[in-house]
Amino acid sequence: MIDEVVTSQKLVAITFDDGPNPVYTPQVFGIFKEAGGKATFFMIGEQIEKNPEIARQAYELGHEIGNHTYSHPRMSELSQGQRVDEIERTEKLIHHVTGQKPSVFRPPYLDYNSSTALTVSEKGYHAIGALNLEAHDWEQPGVEHILSKSMSCVKNGSILIFHDGFGDRSQTIQAVRLLVSELTSQGFQLVTVSELLKRAELGE
Numbered sequence: 001m002i003d004e005v006v007t008s009q010k011l012v013a014i015t016f017d018d019g020p021n022p023v024y025t026p027q028v029f030g031i032f033k034e035a036g037g038k039a040t041f042f043m044i045g046e047q048i049e050k051n052p053e054i055a056r057q058a059y060e061l062g063h064e065i066g067n068h069t070y071s072h073p074r075m076s077e078l079s080q081g082q083r084v085d086e087i088e089r090t091e092k093l094i095h096h097v098t099g100q101k102p103s104v105f106r107p108p109y110l111d112y113n114s115s116t117a118l119t120v121s122e123k124g125y126h127a128i129g130a131l132n133l134e135a136h137d138w139e140q141p142g143v144e145h146i147l148s149k150s151m152s153c154v155k156n157g158s159i160l161i162f163h164d165g166f167g168d169r170s171q172t173i174q175a176v177r178l179l180v181s182e183l184t185s186q187g188f189q190l191v192t193v194s195e196l197l198k199r200a201e202l203g204e
Contacts, residue, residue: 001125001128002159006158006200007204008156008197010188012154012157012158012188012189012191013193014040015130015159015193016121016165017042018042018043018044018072018163019041019044019051020054021057024163024170028041028173032061032063032180035180037190038168040194041058041064042066042072043058043068045069046070046095048090050096054108055093064102064192064195067107068105068108070085070093076115083115084123087105102125103125103168103194104128105127107127110133126193129159130152130160130161131151135150135161135162138167139167140168142173146171146175159196162177162195
């Protein structure tokens with residue numbers, strides 16, 4: 001899985017899992033609009049079905065939508081057919097919203113083995129991890145914890161993970177607002193994962 005890329009540019013990709021969510025995802029839109037940046041949303045198919053207009057808004061605002069499976073299972077516990085079904089069902093939903101196939105995938109729980117790697121590769125995806133796993137934003141460990149553990153992972157080419165779906169994400173929103181403000185003040189550009197990968201491939 002790709003946790004970071006090598007780049008001389010001050011680029012960071014901030015990602016959000018488990019949405020779209022009617023309460024928290026629009027707040028993320030606001031934060032990034034104010035900062036002039038873009039994010040990547042790894043969306044769950046079941047949540048896209050519940051909130052298609054929010055998924056469409058993410059795309060229209062220039063954010064990237066990545067595949068995070070249909071029902072958020074542990075991929076290593078599934079058969080090959082089940083893995084493919086989880087990916088393809090969400091792929092079709094994202095295509096319906098955006099008109100194109102997503103190119104990045106994040107396995108739920110970052111649960112990843114050789115069988116999953118093969119399936120993801122065969123489906124034409126880049127598997128995306130993150131550097132700031134110690135932030136544990138999904139456990140609501142406090143705004144300061146989320147912020148400090150994430151800031152310690154920031155460098156050129158970092159990919160960071162947060163969650164905009166399932167449960168109370170108010171701590172995440174507060175931490176991301178502070179993080180985005182700090183990063184932009186330091187001159188970092190907030191880009192989608194695909195843009196980060198493209199810039200790295202060009203040797204920028």
